[in-house]
Amino acid sequence: MDDVPSFCQELRGVLKPHCASVTLCGSPLRALRLLRQQPFDLLITTLVMKELGGFELIRRLRGQGSRIPIVMITGYGNEKTAIEAVRLGVSDYLEKPVVPEELLARLAKLMAPSPAPALAESLSPREGMISEDPAMKAIFDTVEAVARSDSRVLxxxxxxxxxxxxxxxxxxxxPRRREPFVEVNCAAIPENLLESELFGHDPGAFTGATGRRIGRFEEAGSGTLFLDEIGEMSYPLQSKLLRVLQGGKFNRVGGTETLQSQARVIAATNRDLQKEVETGRFRSDLFYRLHVISLTLPPLRKRAVDVPLLAAFFLHRYRQGRSAPEGFTPEAIACLQAYSWPGNVRELEHLVERFAVLHDRAWIELADLPERIRSESQRADSLADRSLQGTYHQAKSAFERRYLEETLRLARGNMAAAARLAALDRSRYFRLVRTYGLDPRRFAP
Ligand SMILES: Nc1ncnc2c1ncn2[C@@H]1O[C@H](COP(=O)(O)OP(=O)(O)OP(=O)(O)O)[C@@H](O)[C@H]1O
Ligand SMILES: [Mg+2]
Structure with a gap:
């Protein structure tokens, strides 16, 4: 991308023998359009152009949601432009005149597949949540829609x-995002204190209540009050909560003044609340008040597609610049996918964190996994062919991953050769490999 045609031609000459396809573009505005319409693996741009400066181009590009790696070439480099380039997420920065060997070496380094940047590119975490599972994606969509409303969510x-x-x-x-988000863990607070935690108290409300205490409902203002572990709340307190949910009115403990809550209430529990209602442990009227919209998060064992993604994501998070492992071998990942994860994502997160800190080799292999995970997943494996389980989408993903691994193995890690084996064009194949966070180096002899 440059508005000097001769420079574009020169670059094409350097790149052509090494790339599946090179698109020249003399207008930044046209480049923005092209990048919206078609997937590209990399953008090379210069800084100074008449129509739109290189930095402005990148700002707009990021603004339209693109995370494409960008290499910037400039004839007018100084420290300030270099800093701005880094701030805008430019992957690499070169000064003119361009030395072909150097450009190629930098590009090779940039395009070498590594799970971390590929992950950032393909998953676009929503508020730090990642998932490729269809049920989870549907939940993300609901969250987006429901967030705009005032409805209670369970x-x-x-x-x-x-x-x-x-x-x-x-x-x-x-819309309440600038208001407080206040969280109360109903299981962590002793029953006799929870009431004053929620509603506050006035002086002399009970022995030891000297001053006034502002409760969590008041603190939340017109923000969000998150009642975690609501299933643990005692029956008498449930009645008091019901009163607030019905009309927004409440009193501080020992207080006479009636206060009005504007907070949006979100509640969560890992108990089966419906069953708690049936057995009389949870008030049914409160249940229906809370249950305006309910979201049920599937356990990790029902979304095996997420296991490799989350593993790569946590490894990246806990690596923190240390020389942590590159990733899990395909066998190790398959074993993790067959495991039942009673502690779900948190259990996986802790496992990966331990590896990120303690593991001293480049790859985490099957033998490195804890015995309980290996033995359980072996049993699961002998029971069923996992590629035939789950939804169509999950089965397709499982197949796709296995297929890519097999072609990479046959091609001994050579991506171009593997793409030929699969009869896919190279950029499509590269993208698939990156989507699944596979590292071709693993398959080199
Ligand atoms: N989809 C996801 N993407 C990234 N991280 C996740 C995802 N789901 C959960 N986690 C991480 O897993 C851990 C547990 O998640 P969280 O605390 O939200 O679970 P929870 O359902 O509230 O659990 P509990 O019932 O035990 O309170 C957190 O560290 C969270 O960041
Ligand atoms: Mg929780």
Whole structure:
């Protein structure tokens, strides 16, 4: 991308023998259009152009949601432009005159597949949540829609499935985002203190209540009050909560003044609330008040597609610049996918964090996994062919991954050769490999 045709031609001459396809573009505005319409692997742009400066081009490009890697070439480089380039997420920065060998070496380094940048590019985490599972994606869509409303939301799901993250996303994506997000863990606070925690108290409300205490409903103002582990709340307190949910009115403990709550209430539990209602442990009227919209997060064992993505994501998060492992071998990943994850995403996160800190080799292999995971997943493996399980989308993903691994193995890690084996054009094949976070170096002899 440059508005000097001779420079474009010169670059094409350098790149052509090494790239599947090179598109020249003399107008930044046309480049923006092209990048919206077609997938590209990389953008090379100069800084100074008449129609639109290189930095402005990048700002607009990022503004339209593109995360394409960008290499900037400039004849007018100084420290300030270099800093601005880094700030805008430019991957590499070169000064004119361009030395072909140097440009190629930089590009090779940039395009070498590594799970981390590929991940950032293909997943676009929503409020730090990633998932490629169709049920989770549907939940993300609901969150986006529901966040705009004032409706109460009940979030259900086993421990560690991401209920808290969803509650935060509902707040962060909605119009109350600048108001407080106040969280109360109903299981962590002793029953006799929970009431004054929620509603506050006035002096002398009970022995030891000397001053006035502002409760969590007041603190939340017109923000969001997140009642976590609502299933643990005692029956008497449930009645008091019901009163606020019915009319927004409440009193501080020991207080006479009636206060009005404007907060949006979101609740979560890992209990089966419907069953708690049936057995009389949870008030049915409260249940229906909370249950205006409910989101049930699927356990990790029902979304095996997410296991490799989350593993790569956490490895990247906990690596923190240290020389942590590159990733899991295909065998290790397959084993993790067959495991039942009773602690769900949190359990996987802790496992990966341990590896990021303690593992001293480049790859985490099957033998490195804890015995409990290996033995359980072996049993699961002998019971069923996992590629035939789950939804169509999950089965297709499982197949795609296995197929890519097999072609890479046959081609001994040579991506071009593997793409030929698969009869796919190279950029399509490269993209697939990156989407699945596969590292071709693993398959080199
Ligand atoms: N889809 C996801 N993407 C990234 N991280 C996730 C995802 N889901 C969960 N996590 C991470 O897993 C951990 C557990 O998630 P969270 O605390 O939201 O679970 P929870 O359902 O509230 O669990 P509990 O019932 O035990 O309170 C957190 O560290 C969270 O960041
Ligand atoms: Mg939680």
């Amino acid at each position: 979030i259900l799901g086993e421990t560690g499935t991401g209920k808290q993250l969803i509650a935060q996303a509902l707040h962060a994506q909605g």
